[in-house]
Amino acid sequence: MGFGTVNKIILIYDKPFWNKNLEDIYPIWPTESTEKMYESLKHDNFDLESRWSEDICTICPTFNQKNALIAWIAGNHYHERLTNEQVKVECTKILKKFLGRDDIPQPVDIKRSNWNSNKFFKGSYSYYAYGTSSNDIQRIAEPIKIKNKTLIHFAGEATHESFYSTVHGAYLTGIREANRIISETNKSS
Numbered sequence: 001m002g003f004g005t006v007n008k009i010i011l012i013y014d015k016p017f018w019n020k021n022l023e024d025i026y027p028i029w030p031t032e033s034t035e036k037m038y039e040s041l042k043h044d045n046f047d048l049e050s051r052w053s054e055d056i057c058t059i060c061p062t063f064n065q066k067n068a069l070i071a072w073i074a075g076n077h078y079h080e081r082l083t084n085e086q087v088k089v090e091c092t093k094i095l096k097k098f099l100g101r102d103d104i105p106q107p108v109d110i111k112r113s114n115w116n117s118n119k120f121f122k123g124s125y126s127y128y129a130y131g132t133s134s135n136d137i138q139r140i141a142e143p144i145k146i147k148n149k150t151l152i153h154f155a156g157e158a159t160h161e162s163f164y165s166t167v168h169g170a171y172l173t174g175i176r177e178a179n180r181i182i183s184e185t186n187k188s189s
Helices: 034-042 048-055 084-099 134-141 167-188
Strands: 002-004 006-012 056-061 068-074 109-112 125-127 144-146 149-152
Touching: 006 084, 048 056, 048 068, 048 084, 056 084, 068 084, 084 109, 149 167
Parallel strands: none
Antiparallel strands: 002 125, 006 068, 006 109, 056 068, 144 149
């Protein structure tokens, strides 16, 4: 089982510069060859300092704030080391490149998650790594018992066999463990 990072970079502007019908921007970076593409995916010989932004997979408008865009960046967490100013500049370059416009302003502010560098989280989602099986997920979901008495229950997206990496997986496992606690409590009453 693996553990990775997905972060959001919220770009806040004085006013929207984009068309009100904009849904999503999916930056697709050209590669010189299939070999180069796999090299960049593995980040072997990949200059993260100058190319971290190539891991931004989507930029989309928000539903509740008309003057903001959200950039989603998956896997790579190099940007967590950068200043807000450096991130603003790079995100503006990406928008100019993929919208084909030079008149795009820099955001007035940004808000961003830093899941990987947060000492309490060190990432944001689980995934099936090479060699992972459903037995691994079942094993980490098992409560810890001593002398047939359950001491610790485990819930969270990483403990759901089908919906790992998702909020609904975390929610469903919370319900699963609550039901398990209720059942155990009723048995001991």
